Amino acid sequence: MPTVSAVIATFNRAPELRTALSRLLTQTHPVAEILVVDDGSTDGTDAMLRAEFPSVRYVRLPHNAGLIYARNFGFANTAGDCVLSVDDDSWFVEPDGLARAVAYMEAHPDVAAVACNIETRDGLVYFPPQAAPFDAPWYVGCGHLLRRSAVAATGLYMPELYRQGEEKDRGLRLIGAGYRVVALPGVMVHHDKSEKGRKPGLERFYNHRNDLIREIARCPARLLPWRFLRSWAGNSWKNLRHGPRLTDVKVLLALPEIVRIGLKHRAPVSEDAYRRWLHLSKTAAPLSPPLRSSRANQRFALTRQAD
Structure with a gap:
C-alpha cells in the first residue's frame, strides 16, 4: 500500500486549520505523516498545534515566503510515496475520500496527479459528482494527491510564482513528461474559502x-x-x-x-x-x-x- 504524506500550508488561520486537521485525522486511509508549514503566522497557530495536535509535525518559516514556497518545502521535507495537499480551510467530505484517491493512483501507474472534486461553502461544485474519472489539464491546490516519483522527475514549483498558478504549470510539465492528471469527480473536498488573507x-x-x-x-x-x-x-x-x-x-x-x-x-x-x-x-x-x-x-x- 502506498504511504501518504499530507502537507498543509497555513497563514493566520488557526481555527480553520484545527477543523482541517481534525477532519484529515478521521480518514480511513492511514496518513504516515502530516506536516504543517506555517508561513509566518502571528495568531497563535503554533500554540494551538502543540496543545491539540502533538503528533503533527510543525515548521514555522522565518518569514512569509508565499504559499508556493511553503508547498515546495513540505514536499521536500516529507517521504510518502504520495503527497496529499489540502488547504488549511479544506477537507475530504467523506471518510474514505483519501482511500479512493490512493487506490486510483495505485491502479494507474501513469497517473501522476489526482484532482479531487471541489465544493465550496456557498454550494458551488467543480464537477458533477456522478461523472466518471477523466483526464484534466491540472488540479486545484486545495485538494489533490501527487505521485512523489513523478514530481521528483519533473521538478518542484517555481517559487517565484508566490501564490497562484502553480497547478497549471505542474500539470503542463507532467503531461509533457508523459504522465496523466486525472479528475475524480466522486472524491469530494470541501473548501470553506476563509476570507482571511483573500484579496x-x-x-x-x-x-x-x-x-x-x-x-x-x-x-x-x-x-x-x-x-x-x-x-x-x-x-x-x-x-x-x-x-x-x-x-x-x-x-x-x-x-x-x-x-x-x-x-x-x-x-x-x-x-x-x-x-x-x-x-x-x-x-x-x-x-x-x-x-x-x-x-x-x-x-x-x-x-x-x-x-
Missing part, C-alpha cells in the same frame, strides 16, 4: 502575471508569441469584466520580472504535449471561478461532447 485584486494580478510566466517557461518557441499575447488578452478581458482595475498596469510594470523568471525556468514541453494541454484546458479544466452546480453540470456535458 481579489492581488489574486487577479498573480493570475495574470503567473500565466505569462508559465507561457515563457513552457510554451514551444513556435507558438510562444501567439500564446503570450493570447494569455495577456484573455486575462485583461477577465479583469475588465470586474470593472475598471489597475491590474493590467501592474502587470505591465512587472513585465521585466515576468520575462526574467520565465527565461530562468524555461524548459518548453513538446508541441504535441502543449496542444494536448490546451485541448484539455478547453474541455476538461476545473471551473475557475466555479459556477453553480446546475451550470457546472451543463458545462461538463457540453465539454465532454466536444472532447
Whole structure:
C-alpha cells in the first residue's frame, strides 16, 4: 500500500486549520505523516498545534515566503510515496475520500496527479459528482494527491510564482513528461474559502502575471508569441469584466520580472504535449471561478461532447 504524506500550508488561520486537521485525522486511509508549514503566522497557530495536535509535525518559516514556497518545502521535507495537499480551510467530505484517491493512483501507474472534486461553502461544485474519472489539464491546490516519483522527475514549483498558478504549470510539465492528471469527480473536498488573507485584486494580478510566466517557461518557441499575447488578452478581458482595475498596469510594470523568471525556468514541453494541454484546458479544466452546480453540470456535458 502506498504511504501518504499530507502537507498543509497555513497563514493566520488557526481555527480553520484545527477543523482541517481534525477532519484529515478521521480518514480511513492511514496518513504516515502530516506536516504543517506555517508561513509566518502571528495568531497563535503554533500554540494551538502543540496543545491539540502533538503528533503533527510543525515548521514555522522565518518569514512569509508565499504559499508556493511553503508547498515546495513540505514536499521536500516529507517521504510518502504520495503527497496529499489540502488547504488549511479544506477537507475530504467523506471518510474514505483519501482511500479512493490512493487506490486510483495505485491502479494507474501513469497517473501522476489526482484532482479531487471541489465544493465550496456557498454550494458551488467543480464537477458533477456522478461523472466518471477523466483526464484534466491540472488540479486545484486545495485538494489533490501527487505521485512523489513523478514530481521528483519533473521538478518542484517555481517559487517565484508566490501564490497562484502553480497547478497549471505542474500539470503542463507532467503531461509533457508523459504522465496523466486525472479528475475524480466522486472524491469530494470541501473548501470553506476563509476570507482571511483573500484579496481579489492581488489574486487577479498573480493570475495574470503567473500565466505569462508559465507561457515563457513552457510554451514551444513556435507558438510562444501567439500564446503570450493570447494569455495577456484573455486575462485583461477577465479583469475588465470586474470593472475598471489597475491590474493590467501592474502587470505591465512587472513585465521585466515576468520575462526574467520565465527565461530562468524555461524548459518548453513538446508541441504535441502543449496542444494536448490546451485541448484539455478547453474541455476538461476545473471551473475557475466555479459556477453553480446546475451550470457546472451543463458545462461538463457540453465539454465532454466536444472532447
